[in-house]
Amino acid sequence: MKKKSFLKFWTTTQLSKLSCILFLCFITGLNAQTRSIKGKITDDTNTVPGVTIKVKNKPTTAFSDENGNYTILAAENDVLFFSYLGYKTIQIVVANQVTINVKLTEDATTLEEIVINAGYYSIKEKEQTGSIARITAKDIDKQPVTNVLAAMQGRLAGVNIIQDGGTPGGGFQIKIRGRNSIRLDGNEPLYIIDGVPYSNESIGSTNTSTGLPSQASPLNSVNPNDIESIEVLKDADATAIYGSRGANGVVLITRKKGKSGKTNISVTASTAVGTATKFVELMNTQQYLLMRKQAFINDGIPISDTDYDVNGTWDQTRYTNWQKELLGGSATINDFRTSISGGSETTQFLISGNYRTEGTVLPGDFRYIKGGILSSINHTSLDKKFKISFSGNYMAQDNLQAATDLTLTARYLAPNAPALYDSNGNLNWENDTFENPLAPLKSTYRANTNDLVANSVLSYELLPGLEIKSNFGFTDLKTKEVRTIPSTIYNPVYEVGSDNSLLYLNLTSRQSWIIEPQLRGFKNFGNHKFDVLLGMTSQQQRTERLFQSGIGFANNNLINNLASAITKNTTNSDTFLYRYQAFFGRINYSYNEKYFLNFTGRRDGSSRFGPGKQYANFGAIGAAWIFSKEKFNPENSKMSFGKLRFSYGTTGNDQIGDYQFYDTYGTTGANYQGIIGLQPTRLYNADFGWETNRKLELALETGFFKDRIFSTLALYRNRSSDQLVGIPMPATTGFLSLNANLDATVENSGFEFSVRTLNIDSNSFKWSTNFNVAVAKNKLLSFPNLSGSTFANRYVIGQSIDIVKLYQSKGVNPQTGLYDFEDLNGDGSITAGDKQISKDLSPKYFGGIQNQLDYKNWQLDFLLQFVKRDNYDYISNVPGGGPVNQSNTIGDAWQQIGDQSSSQLHTTGLNGAAVSTYYRYIESDAVITDGSFIRLKNISLSYDIPLQATTNVKCKLFIQGQNLLTFTSYKAGDPEFKFSGFLPPLKVISGGMTLNF
Template sequence: MKIISLNRGYFAFILGLLLWCSHMHANYLRPNTDDFYQSTITGTVTDDQGPMAGVNIIVKGTNRGTITDEKGQYSISAEMGEVLIFSFMGFTTQEIPITSSAIDVTMSEDSRQLEEVVINAGYYKVKDKERTGSIAKITAKDIEKQPVTNMLATMQGRMAGVDIVQSSGIGGSGFEIKIRGQNSLRADGNAPLYIIDGVPYSSEALSVGYTNTVMSLPSSPLNNINPGDIESIEVLKDADATAIYGSRGANGVVLITTKKGKAGKARFTLNINKGAGKVTRFMDLMNTEQYLAMREEAYANDGITAFPANAYDVNGTWDRTRHTDWQRELTGGTAQFTKVNAAVSGGSDLTQFMVSGNYAKETTVFPGDFAYQKGNVRMNLNHESADKRFRTNFSAGYTHQDNDQPSRDYTVESRTLAPNAPALFDEEGNLNWENGTFSNPLRHLKGKSLAKTYDLVANALFGYQLLENLELRSNFGFTDLRHEESSTLPSTIYNPEWGLGPEFSSISIGNAARQSWIAEPQLHYKAEFGKARIDALAGATFQSQTGRQLVQRANGFTSNNLIYNLAAATTVVTDIDETAVYKYQAFFGRANVIWNERYIVNLTARRDGSSRFGPGKQFANFGAVGAAWLFGSEKPFENSIVSFGKLRGSYGIAGNDQIGNYQYLDTYTTTGENYQGIIGLEPTRLFNPDFAWESNRKLEAALEMGFLKDRIFLTIAAFENRSSNQLVGVPLPGTAGFSSIQANLDATVDNKGFELTLRTANVQQKDFSWTTNVNLTVARNKLVSFPGLEASTYSSQFVLGEPLNIRKVYRYLGVDAQTGIYRFEDKNGDGLINSSDRTHVADLNPKFYGGFQNQLRYKNWNLDFLFQFVKQQKYNTASLGIPGMMGNQSADLLDHWQGEGDTAAYQQFTTGTTAAVTQGYVNFLSSDGVITDGSFIRLKNISLSYDVPKHWIGQMGCKVVFEGQNLLTITHYKGADPEFTGSNSLPPLRILTAGLQLTF
């Protein structure tokens, strides 16, 4: 189980202030006995994050006390020999005898009190011990220890049931996230809902991929969220936790809470980090001698006795003794990382503020001067009236991203270039084309992939206490996102021998804009009736989002200097020019009842309406019920090793409208053909008035137990999600004029599994503490039903009873010892190997995944490290093309067939002219021969910090930090990276940074 850190912001300081006020009230009529004590004891109270405000300090056996200020400092009158008691909710109470006039204290978390930590469940907050739903959480303490720029990267390996995979190692690239598996048949229908301070934030891709081709996937808006601004991330997983969000929570909800100001004097913090990144591992490729031997053998196998004129690598045109490690040459550079965060916060008991700024820069491992840069500013203002009846919160953040990359990713060429290929530059320092025989990979430096993003997220919350138990509040939010990107291919990237001018230059441009607003009025009611506590909520949501996208391609310029001016192009093609409006409204309610502090029932209901569905199908009802029994409070467990026990369960129904806009309508597009001066239209989609919601039914049962005052805390959860009424393209007969129609298919997908989290407080002492967190997820995904699957276009993609993420492949039988060609099972016995024999199913879903984290503190030193592990199969082939053709290959192919009777792992080499051998290679790529073990254990993150003692530097707080990401990978995988989803892009980098955290 993850360590759930206490949010020590406004609430914590006010709590401490109330305790102090209580103490002052008790002493109001007593004489001021401080005058009789000769010593003034001072010091600073900290934890592993820095100074702690609001810590309660009292002289044992007396009523004399105080609290720490915003810098964690205190002053109290006491005598030598007396004992000071330091206490703070969520931390172990410490009793320290007074032996000097200066006493600094480091507080450590008390796992027992962590049950009292308040969890953000979206529209409401709940104590961790009282929640009936499944909610995972990480805090700023975990986030700040990672040298990353995308907030999803901070979650990898830290949450059960949350599977996150990085899409590329290039700066600004995105991540794929699945919460408890894949529910929808559509790849784009499984994204969770993101909420930033109460404002929904769309994760839909900003553009198509080819306008920014260095990115393997279209740009993700989630890069706009600065991890340094985040106070906590909660992930809602089961029906009880997500039902309050209705259809939007079908795939889980990610709640992002940004940092807030704290009461007290103005406090300034400055964090500076600098580091470097390298590719984690390279493929083991052939050297020049091995490569040339492969090429020569391939020609011999094909019966070709004279090398062709274009076989530059073997016919003597290129130096046969030359060797270059192209992986290190093209992707072996060092990426520089720079990150600066600054913030100022403070305020009074009634009004607090925080203003922060961040700048991050990440260069590339590729040759050339390229970088991904991100800067943002954020402000937050809290206010509460003197009578505590009115409160408001306003927060706003603005982010600007500037991503400048080469027009192509060098990864593929770094693995396939012949090792004896010519030098990159000639003697004069110009690109070397070797007399027209060499397509220099640095030609891509002439083109650029540029992307700029401007993002504003703002929200305001107003609340008023109408009655003692009734509060009226309303949340308002606004987002404004603008994105511009382009990819250029100037004529200078082509071989000069071809004589191509700027008329062959081209550019792809994508522009996207997205604005949304939301208003959510709510009523909150809380009351106690005897042994019953009731918490009720009713509210409504009104949301509107408008998006605009323009994608254009142009070519034929008079000069490359005009490549960004479409007016200078001879041909301009508009691929996409659309404006879409999405409207959403809902009414929701929640009733929570706690009886006798032991029995809890939570009921949630929501009626959603979405503009994405047809007339009469736009509204649907969703809801959930959750229940919990705190059996640890029962008499049999009193004074036992069981310090906490909770049995909980939930069941509910959610929907899904992640299908895109206007999918139920009949739509048209321009044909591009001019007829008598008029551009024609053609239909592109059929009207379907029955287009309705997907349905997702969720069931969960969980056990939570704490032992030895919660020093051991275990959570085991079993879940099952069934998604039906799938929104897909239903195949149509050819006579309809369309291959499919967007409709609800009576197909059902089942996700089931269990999650385990374990937290152990191994050592808790004044100078040394050690805690361990383990999370494990075992999940199974299955297609339960799909009417008419075998006759549909999905027959080659899905199999009943099997997971969604599969490959239907040939059964590989090895290399024929006589012919030296790959063999495959002839499933139907017709003597042919074709698509009808591709019936074997390879499951590419993770069998299990999780993380193992340790946190150690010794005096002023803190060490935190996380191992991520995944058990899975992956698609991987040692060959990078037909082995024997021009292009380097994995050194594994040295174990290949060379003559009759040979037993080898790979078939004979060919230059591609022998049809049987070539077809064998093609079939091999579609067989289980390329499905290999992709399991790995990775040292995902490590952080070592040192708090500089106060007596060295005075009142300023200073922490020295060393951080690392992707440091060590243990795997049998033969490819570049076992985590990575792409095969032709740069894998995640190994990153090392050092930094200073200063507090004034």
């Protein structure tokens, strides 16, 4: 063979062999690439359908099905990416695994994906031009609370919430960016539940609920665990679309809905114990008796036969801590809830039920029971054009409490007072020397409330980018309040019969409906985007109230039956009809996803104002600039996000009640020849109009390191004018005041700062922090003829409307032993004109810091709430020396000339000068104390029990706590609690379990 032919043959042969080898390698590699990988994808509670699974650097892609299962072909050295909207993308090396189960975690720092509910529309957080604060079910579900307002405390910048007491079913105070209205009842925000306005008006009566520091919160009817998210709208851009109802902010409550995927059943059961947070440090028996005896010496009188605490009738060595005795019990709280949800891509459903019982720390069989059911269904047509949703919630409450709060009694009782029960187990009256504090507990307060909230939303896409929608809502609330005062509360020695027993009854019914048709159009023109919304609102609310009382019953067993009363009275019976109509619109424009403009407007009509004043216009403009997308900020910059936003606009306030501009009449109650007479109760004022609130805000939002550090700094100024108040009238008119618009202006200004950080983010450990603080200042800018009005002793121009005017204390005069005060008006005597010292009781700043830690199957979450403010408080309204226990700090009282003491001389009450100076003392700056505190508001520790991968059951154990620790220098009880004479909010420790299957 020739050399050339041989080389050709060898080359051909070798190439054939090489081709065979390469072909075998290819087949082997192909077999490696086509290995089947399976698994299931879940989040904290459910399986997740629709997750994208992609092989890195290859076109292979798969999706999880409705049960979260997936199958994909991959090789050992391949990397799988798992991604889903709102969750962190996870990457896993296949290695030798054939089953890869994945648990997705929410990505709280991805602004591109977080969608905010702004009421009539939704918007991505990065694109919002207004100020909206938000918490989700992730935060709410970790708190053992019965009212959603308690779950919001310390978590939202600029939202100040105070719980009015530890009695179940009590009320809350909420102020969003301060107090706008001079009227105390004109500062409530607007509540919207799934698009339905929910009245913030109290459903109770002061005649029946006297055992509570405030009337029941209307949001007691909302189960916190049914809530998906809460958005609080604060500035003009966010609130102006609600017009006259948005002056004090808007609280949007969105309840949970079903999700597509397999049917999921969830069951949660928990048990909790509640106890009083803090007691006042009072005198022990020795200190108390020394105080009492010194008072008799100072007054120069002997101890009498009726001074049982010091004359030897009561045991002089006995000591009882009455706060622990009367308020130191444990309130047992049981909570059970269950839900079932699921559905297909077109139809989703959810049904949930809840049942909760709460006891009290007071002696006796008192309890609060609430239970309800929530149902929702959402449906979308196959062509995605038609959508319909419906949700309904029904809640029933049964609240039985003592009509008398024992907090003051527990503070005032002498520490050597007798035992509560005698040797036979009956109430001890100690031979008619002791008013047993348990006797008033036979007087009870009972409230039964049934509440229905339902709504439905229908929408249809007429054309691409053009949608018509309508919202329908209905609420129906009925409550019955009963307060009984049986004759058995009195000492038997007085022989008070059942013919002196009393019954107070309140029946309130409130129904409302709302219809809101809307038309929305949206269109993109290259980098230009337009979103236009037009709509109208028609709403009606009808309230009926009946207040009755009964005196005298044949038997106390009949006391709850008004028909059995000897004397029956109808103290009030009325019907209120509120009608509201509005037209609203929004135009949103954006360019190149960097520049945003938002225009909102609303024309409101309210039946609460007179002819010619019923309609008013409100509107706002908001603008935002995402400067981080400009060329001067490179893509690899440490600043991942930067935005400036601005807003200005007006909102209104019609929280004045119904028929306030009319001439109104009431019955005299007097019967003349069979006719009940009428008497005028209010004067007509046709000029009665809206309060107006002008809001201005400038804010900076920044994110660093892919938004792992994200902060918001907002500066704001709100001015409220045309104040709806009662203008004083001359007594000769027969009326104390005339409802009118006063040309007074109140300003709230300040700044809010919030920051969230993702400190550690690894496969096994995650740690994130949320911090917020608000610094606020309230000021009365103007008030015409203030010095000549009846408000002259209440307000000062240039100062807060939350001030108290006080005497200036000079301490104890070492010569007289009495409290001394500055004669500020120079008239030579101490009179009311000397109350010129102003102290602002509104918080100087407040906020919270939350930490969330996840380690494998463990989750720890805790929140520290802090407030800087002054408190106006005192422990006793009786001078030291009387038969009332006192703070242990007044033991070192003045006794003789020359003594240097912080407390004046003790008196039994016969020293008129000492009594007078004491009452000036508790109206002086001496009782202004630092009420600042840091509180471990909430802590939650949970553990996901690892179960076999083949089972669909998930089990979580948890321990939760509320109001656990408080760090403060405040001595007069709980520093957060305003009403010192009532039981403060409780410390609650809860434990339970959640099953999902």
